Structures are given as C-alpha cells and as structure tokens.
Amino acid sequence: MTIELYSWATPNGHKVHIMLEELGLAYNVHPINIGAGDQFKPEFLKISPNNKMPAIVDPEGPDGKPISLFESGAILIYLAEKHGKLLSNEPRERYTTLQWLMWQMGGLGPMLGQAHHFRNYAPERIEYAYNRYTNEANRLYGVLDKRLGETRFLAGDNYSIADIAAWPWMRRPENQGVDRDALPNYKRWFEEIAARPAVERGVKVLEDLRSEGFDDKARDILFGAGQYARR
Structure with a gap:
C-alpha cells in the first residue's frame, strides 16, 4: 500500500522523506506550502491539528485500518516499528x-x-x-x-x-x-x-518547489499574526 505524505522541503520534512526512501516504501507526496498557508487548510488540520508538517496517512494501520500521524519523531518511530528497521529491538x-x-x-x-x-x-x-x-x-x-x-x-x-x-x-x-x-x-x-543513496533522494523531495526568501504574505503566515490566528 502507498503512504500519503503531506510535507514541504524543510528539515522536519526531510526526516520523513529520508525514512521513506531508506525503507523503500511507496508514497504519494502532497506539498504543504507553509509560506502560502497550506498548513491551515481544514483538510490538512484534520490530519495535523497542530498545523505543522510533515504528516502521513498509512492506509494499513496497526489494526488494518488507515492511521494518520503528525510529529516527525512519532512518524519515524511508527515506520521503524512497523517495518522492523532503523530502531533496534535490543x-x-x-x-x-x-x-x-x-x-x-x-x-x-x-x-x-x-x-x-x-x-x-x-x-x-x-x-x-x-x-x-x-x-x-x-x-x-x-x-x-x-x-x-x-x-x-x-x-x-x-x-x-x-x-x-x-x-x-x-x-x-x-x-x-x-x-x-x-x-x-x-x-x-x-x-x-x-x-547514502536514500538520503540523496530524500533531500530532493519537493526541493524544486521551494524558493529562497519570503514575501510579506509568507512572513506574516510564518512569523506574524497569521501564524497565531485560532482556527
């Protein structure tokens, strides 16, 4: 089954990109442009209520039903435990x-x-x-x-x-x-x-969509009042 990945080319995003590549898992990428405010869209907030990326939806969760996860550390632990790699059982x-x-x-x-x-x-x-x-x-x-x-x-x-x-x-x-x-x-x-080849691939995910610097709208969304509005 294919993982649905909601992410952007940031350090936290790259953690999960690299993990998916290391595990050789199939995944679809859904860009969450944090400078444009995609993280505040209602459909994304259902997956990641803290309005932060990355997040994933695994159609085959622990009980065989879909599971959504946010917080990059939790995602890494989940994927490592599910696939038995990169987190020792010792x-x-x-x-x-x-x-x-x-x-x-x-x-x-x-x-x-x-x-x-x-x-x-x-x-x-x-x-x-x-x-x-x-x-x-x-x-x-x-x-x-x-x-x-x-x-x-x-x-x-x-x-x-x-x-x-x-x-x-x-x-x-x-x-x-x-x-x-x-x-x-x-x-x-x-x-x-x-x-590592998986790391080389992982850091390229979504890199072509990210631009350097921020305009006034992006600054407000990322650092100003737009970031703190209650949703």
Missing part, C-alpha cells in the same frame, strides 16, 4: 536510539530553528536572542561531536532514526553560526550519511 540500543531522537526533537531542532530565525529571518538584529541561540547551537553541535568521537552513529555502531532525525537540521551549520571545520566527528558523520 533494549539497550533501542533506548539509546530513542534518547538521541528525543534530544533532537526537544533540543536540537527547536534551538537550531531559533538560531536560524534570529540570525537570518528576524527583521532586526536582537543582540540577546542572536547570541543566546548562536551559543546554544554551538553547544549542541559540540554535544553531537563529542558523542560521535565515541561511536560511529548517534546510537552506536548502527545507523538509526536518531541519525535520520538529526542530520537534516545540520546541513548548513554556517547559517546557525557554527564552524563545521571545528567539528571533525560531526563532519565525518555528516558526510557518511550524505553519501
């Missing part, structure tokens, strides 16, 4: 993978997103925010670099959903105020994952 490795997945979901993604916003999208430079999130980005890259000095991948010797979750957020460290050349273990890990 308890120690499994929980190590899940803790690094939660590290990405709760810390790396949100903090790098803030660093990227205040360094690149904020209408004016706010020194406190600029420094706070740049420093936190560097700290988090340092945590990952130290970990990868001890293991090949985040959860150990095996590539897993923890790596799939973290990697798309770390494609452009310079935009987050981070010097990649100061992080040799990160560089080794990043380049190894970037060379």
Whole structure:
C-alpha cells in the first residue's frame, strides 16, 4: 500500500522523506506550502491539528485500518516499528536510539530553528536572542561531536532514526553560526550519511518547489499574526 505524505522541503520534512526512501516504501507526496498557508487548510488540520508538517496517512494501520500521524519523531518511530528497521529491538540500543531522537526533537531542532530565525529571518538584529541561540547551537553541535568521537552513529555502531532525525537540521551549520571545520566527528558523520543513496533522494523531495526568501504574505503566515490566528 502507498503512504500519503503531506510535507514541504524543510528539515522536519526531510526526516520523513529520508525514512521513506531508506525503507523503500511507496508514497504519494502532497506539498504543504507553509509560506502560502497550506498548513491551515481544514483538510490538512484534520490530519495535523497542530498545523505543522510533515504528516502521513498509512492506509494499513496497526489494526488494518488507515492511521494518520503528525510529529516527525512519532512518524519515524511508527515506520521503524512497523517495518522492523532503523530502531533496534535490543533494549539497550533501542533506548539509546530513542534518547538521541528525543534530544533532537526537544533540543536540537527547536534551538537550531531559533538560531536560524534570529540570525537570518528576524527583521532586526536582537543582540540577546542572536547570541543566546548562536551559543546554544554551538553547544549542541559540540554535544553531537563529542558523542560521535565515541561511536560511529548517534546510537552506536548502527545507523538509526536518531541519525535520520538529526542530520537534516545540520546541513548548513554556517547559517546557525557554527564552524563545521571545528567539528571533525560531526563532519565525518555528516558526510557518511550524505553519501547514502536514500538520503540523496530524500533531500530532493519537493526541493524544486521551494524558493529562497519570503514575501510579506509568507512572513506574516510564518512569523506574524497569521501564524497565531485560532482556527
């Protein structure tokens, strides 16, 4: 059966694109143009009530009936468990993978997103925010670099959903105020994952539809009052 994927070419979107490619699953892509406000359409909110992409609909859920899922981390766990890949059943490795997945979901993604916003999208430079999130980005890259000095991948010797979750957020460290050349273990890990055919395919999904920069309408939808209107 074919997965219905609702996504856009963002780090969170690329997590699921890569996962689907790694598993070799068939999927239909439904673009959710977040700059145009597609995430607020009623039909998408039925699938993703938090108005965030990505989301999926699997026509063959756990009980044989369709299931919809939002939150990229939950989607990665679901697909890994269903297909028996990229999340170990061995308890120690499994929980190590899940803790690094939660590290990405709760810390790396949100903090790098803030660093990227205040360094690149904020209408004016706010020194406190600029420094706070740049420093936190560097700290988090340092945590990952130290970990990868001890293991090949985040959860150990095996590539897993923890790596799939973290990697798309770390494609452009310079935009987050981070010097990649100061992080040799990160560089080794990043380049190894970037060379995987499924990753190469995954990051191309919807890339041709995404444009650089935002017009006034997109800025309002993404960063202004349009983002916070109750729906």
